[in-house]
Amino acid sequence: MTARFAFASLRNGQTMAEHSIPVAPEMSSLLDSVAEQCREGRRLANFFGHRASDQPLKLYAVMSDDKANLLWIGAATAGASFPSLTPRCPQAHLFEREIYEQFGCRPQGHPWLKPVRFPARPQSPPIPRNYSFFHMDGEEVHEVAVGPVHAGIIEPGHFRFQCHGEHVFHLEIQLGYQHRGVETLLEHAASGRVPFLAESIAGDTAVGHGLASAMVWESLSDVRVSARAAALRAVALELERLANHVGDLGALGADIGFVPGSAYFGRLRGEFLNLLMELTGNRYGRCFVRPGGVTFDLPETMAESFLKRMKNAQKELQDVSRLFFDTPSVFERLDGVGAVSLNACQELGLVGPAARACGQDHDVRKDHPYGMYRFHHIPTMTADEGDVFARASIRRLEIERSLEFVISQIDNLPQGNLRAACGPLRKQSLAVALVEGWRGEIMHTVITDEEGRISRYKVTDPSFHNWMGLAMALRDQQISDFPLINKSFNLSYAGHDL
């Protein structure tokens, strides 16, 4: 047996010269190495293609060793096709479909080689073009199709259920309706427009994506962020997490008809958005994180009022959470619904609260710490059941931990400049940045050309990893529980569709 193709290690927020990325002699040795590393417990964090001008297509794989706090990268030159990794390593399934859609390079033997986002081409028919959905035959089997326009204020997506009565055998999720061509725009945008595009990848994660984008930029231009700016970024990121987690608990309340929970959590979500507005001038924290630092300070008087409001919210949340989680009918409605096993979670490579609810102890803030999280750790919360109740409980616990973290940060804000100037980007280099957004792992990867311009901008939203988890959670469930299970994941359509 030949020796395994060795990947090079790198850390979160690190830049490396393109020539120091190991290139496998053959595609098969790269793929074998990925499959072997997955068996050893590493995760496939990213797998994407890049075609530099007049160069052949190159595929890059980024593995995450969460226990060793390291990332591993390797590449190989691709021809018109390559043997699909998916049968050996299901985590690769959507990445391979994406590579096929973006570059036409075919993963041979892929079990489900369906387009991902259906980018528009002249005269192309609407989604899903000529693709025929998976369907079951049988006298009493029926199909339910919903979307892209739904009943509530939800993003567009199409869902196909194969049912027997209420019982769901299979759910096929069709996305792509929100495809705005974000990666292409990022690759061609003037540098001043990049942060705005990053903040618009998923509007409820403006701070998370803004931060990941700023981190790659700083890494490529050798800029260090001051301790104060790093602390303020962490405050904004946790406020975003708080607003969304609290809002999600409220939405779960609404879906099970527990109106007091929905009303109180809904109002408290607004309290965190208003704190973000107080700090940044925008309820979603837009235009706050910028390459080099942040745009606004948190002066002492404002810090005092923040602390007061945070402590007040903390107390109110304790009361409302107790009311919600101690109500027997709430527990009865959430328990055992939409479960995902730890095995399925690991096979699919789920991330964020959805993975932690299955018992997967992974959190970028702990595994690949960045900024303030290198100095102040937030305990990771896990559950075992992987059902809606577990996903709700994880949110409740993360709300408590985030509140404690933000209060301690504001209480001890370090000194430092708000923003450092960023110079030109390093040439022919690759940089990665990982951020634990409220949905999970956000990854931005940038490759620059010989002029120091962006030649590839790869965005990986946590939803990209997690949509398949929702499809699996629906198996053998009642179709009427779909809204509830969907809400318990609350994935981003825009973040997936880019």
Added chain:
Amino acid sequence: MWDLLKAHFKQGHRTSAYPKGPVDFPERFRGRPTVDASKCTDGCQACADACPTGAIQLGTPPKLDLGKCLFCQECVAACPSKAIAYTRDHQMAARTREDLVVSSTEMKLTAALDKKSRELFGRSLKLRQVAAGDCSGCAAELQALNNVVFDLGRFGIQFVASPRHADGLIITGPVTDNMRLALQKTYEAVPAPKLVIAVGACAISGGPFRDSPQAHNGVEGTLPIDLYVPGCPPHPLTILDGLLRLLGRLESGTREEVYQKR
């Protein structure tokens, strides 16, 4: 039961005082911007150069297009003479695309619909939301209108499940190519007479996604628009203000006239 009642009592009444009472926005809130051309120096184009979406058209006076504006602080920070400034005024929805272009410290308040439309929609307006490539920011603010603070239902305005139950569409996003057909079909399903409301920079001009080959620079060119609500995303009260003035439930005209009457 006892716990529920206790919680309910403790939560109290949280509905916003708007529109009857005052609203208090934080100091950093970026509301309607103003342009003071008298402060401009000849040949200076710092604001236009800094704008990420090309919302500023140079000239005397310079024109700021709120339909393209992302309400960031790039122009404000770049301007050496502080000619552009944000107010804390959240009222800035407009009936026409031209009304969104600001070149002074004044901007007309949203004009009401004609009498017949006001009679039809004034006391009960049902809207169907369509996300057509939005990042979910604007949609989140529309959703927020339903919470206990903004409580849209108290004005007889409601987001409904089906376009067939609706009096109009409220659209977010730059209209991606993949959503265009669904948007057109949803519009056709709404019984006439119907309204179209474009919310956010994307729906008005494409916003940060302007000139993407995958999107259509907003709703214009696909459907006729009756109300434009600028912002990225607009504050829920900006949307509410636009809706109420459109229905003639709040006065329209210039700010000075309206404020003097009070």
